[in-house]
Amino acid sequence: MSIESKGKVAFIGLGVMGYPMAGYLQQKGYQVCVYNRTLSKAEAWAKQHTGRYAATPAEAAAGADLVFICVGNDDDVRSVAYGVDGVLATMQPDSVLIDHTTASAELARELSTACLAQGVGFLDAPVSGGQAGAENGVLTVMLGGEPAAFAKAETAIMSYARCAKLLGPAGSGQLAKMVNQICIAGVVQGLAEALNFAQHAGLDGAAVVEVISQGAAQSWQMQNRYKTMLDGKYDFGFAVDWMRKDLGIALNEARKNGSHLPLTALVDQFYSEVQQLGGGRWDTSSLLARLKK
Template sequence: MENSNTRVAFIGLGVMGVHMAAHLARAGYTVAVYNRTQAKAAQWVQANGGRAAATPREAAEGADIVCACVGNDDDLRAVVLGESGAFAGMKPGAIFVDHTTASADVARQLHAIARERGLHFVDAPVSGGEAGAKNGVLTVMCGGDAEPFATAQPVISAYAQAVTRMGESGAGQLTKMVNQICIAGLLQSLSEALNFGQQAGLDMPQVLDVISKGAASSWQMQNRGLTMCEGKFDFGFAVDWMRKDLGLCLAEAKRNQAPLPVTALVDQFYADVQKQGGGRWDTSSLIRRLK
């Protein structure tokens, strides 16, 4: 697809979507946007061009690919289904790419509905946070049919460094759950280690410099270790969002009978952080409950 000839819609201009849509415009795509708060859509158009639509349906009309990044399963259904939903406006053969972190069930449901209507649906949750969206280097894990994925991949690549099909519908969401399970356990271990080091009176910047060169190193250690020690949590992925994601993981684990004892415990630790008023703090704020 030639960028200038490809019409794209983007639904949801939140912390992630506002940057992702902007990368599409900079890549030369004709972009229509919809946001629940219409003033934000108008502001986006003023900065990036394209057009703002009053409903998801209007945004999707004539689009080859419709992308969305909203809050949860219910938000996704609200912008996809019904008379004003995107599916109602999409032309036959158009592709809906969902970047929401949602359940595998809703992905499969919408995939089936799309197929009945002669449309395509790709679940495509992302990893990389706001910084990844802003810099256009997200990691996107996709589920769905191979042909529409191949068509959508170059469009998604406008804001991603890696776009991978993981399998059939729902596989993208399941892969994102694996990602969040890994991060939850890692951040708890990092919190305990940093707190231990501080209690022991160590020079923590020096400790981090040394151990980040060895087997204990991780993205979280390299990018959040110092700020965790300094008690700074005003950036990145919020605790409220992480609890939503871990809830999806725990629900799916109940269905597939995969034990998640550490994840369940860390989810409750995040609940403690919320009680401290930290719902909008970055997920690295787990260390606060140890103080």
């Protein structure tokens, strides 16, 4: 299929996730124009992927069929979506705005309303899989929005995903991401305590994991993190600072919907201890470090 037949897209935000995601879109035959707050990163991306870059989000979005956002938080999304330099200033009717930022469900509903007012589709589409998932093009994407908008964007999203599922109206993707992070928090804390126990008991932690990972205790975290945890290496992966942001969103939503998250709240406090150890940029598996302080 030709480049022209796949159309023009814009990608706003070239962090550790957005940079490779935008690259996969270009690789799959889309005409990609990127924007990044630090212009040098956009220039580097354009040179590496033979794409285009713009000086503002509005310029990047002009004429695009799909506009992707992948930034830090609710305020960051608003800063690139609204105003004379925001993407909504130039997005054309029948185009679709896809927000990959892990943000609040409230923001997703707000953006959906703003998009509807000018005939633009909207999808909240947080991802799971971390930096490695983005670099290898195997992310999981949880989506909220209208089926018509998903139908327009699904093929492009699958350029860097192995699973993308529409879960309900606007906000549903963000709510699903909260479920994802709640699960991870509990699993990582359990793994940290288990490895700490094994070491205090005089066991070979790696040998133990080799056995128990073949049974009911197996998890992605165990399979992919036990070696670095045992070695005390955490300078990679999904940062504690980001996890605390995500857990804060989940805990705030829980207060609104009446659900109880006692374990999540406790693990969030444990992550605050890791931050106090200087581990704000460490991988989330660094929960083990607080047990050794």
